[in-house]
Amino acid sequence: MQISDVKDAIADAARENITLPAGIGKLTCTGFVPDAVVAPCFFVGEVDVNYDQAMGRGLDELLITCRVLAGRADDRSAQRILDKMLSGSGPASLKAAFETMRGAPGEFALGGLADDIHLQRVTGYRWYEHAGSSYVGAELAVRVIGDGRT
Template sequence: MQISAVRDAIAAAASAIVLPAGVGKLKCTGYVPDAVLAPCFFVGEVEVNFDKAMGRKLDELLFTCRVLAGRQDDQTSQRVVDALLSGSGPASLKQAIEAARGAPGEMALGGLADDIHVQRVQGYRWFEHGSTTYVGAELVIKVIGDGST
């Protein structure tokens, strides 16, 4: 799997969500941005577990992604993050990202991987990015696929 292509595909899948009225559009990127335009989703760190099957047939990528919301007021910002972290609904990142699995028998992320799974949410807290504080959380996403490509 090509890590850069997978990062971009995760960000593209996340951009399919629909935020509540008045919030604006979620800015999505496959890389950690220098400056955040909230609300924002980005793919951050990656852990690579090579050779999960013999002959380079399976590698596992674990991406730590972040979602950050501005601080209009504490409650509004946290409601935006809550909607993004929900397991279903129009603003659900889990639902949007896992829709990129494709139909049964199809490759995930437009052919880049065998499967993708949003495993968990962690670190719901205030984040310092640049010189600004945002409320947000991390999502851990597992991607598996052919290690020889």
């Protein structure tokens, strides 16, 4: 798996599959940690790699931390936007977006870049400091597995 390609594909899929409530605007999505945030924002952060999960370099595992930062102007409305994105279903659901990233049964994930992707959990629902500003947000733990030879 090529890590940069996987990170970009995650951001692209989130951008394409998330519809925020009217008046909120589009979710800004990047496959990297941005210098400045335009909220609401989803980005791919840290990556841990577990090599050689199968013989012959047949499988590597990426444990990726993504962040979603909802806003900072109004704590209540920002938390409601964040709640919609963290819900298990609905047009703003990141979980639902990640399910589409998996592909149909028998297909590879992320358009063929990985064997599978799974949004495992959400943690750290709190205020985050990013580039000198505070945002309410959360971290998403994502597991990606794929061929270690590519």
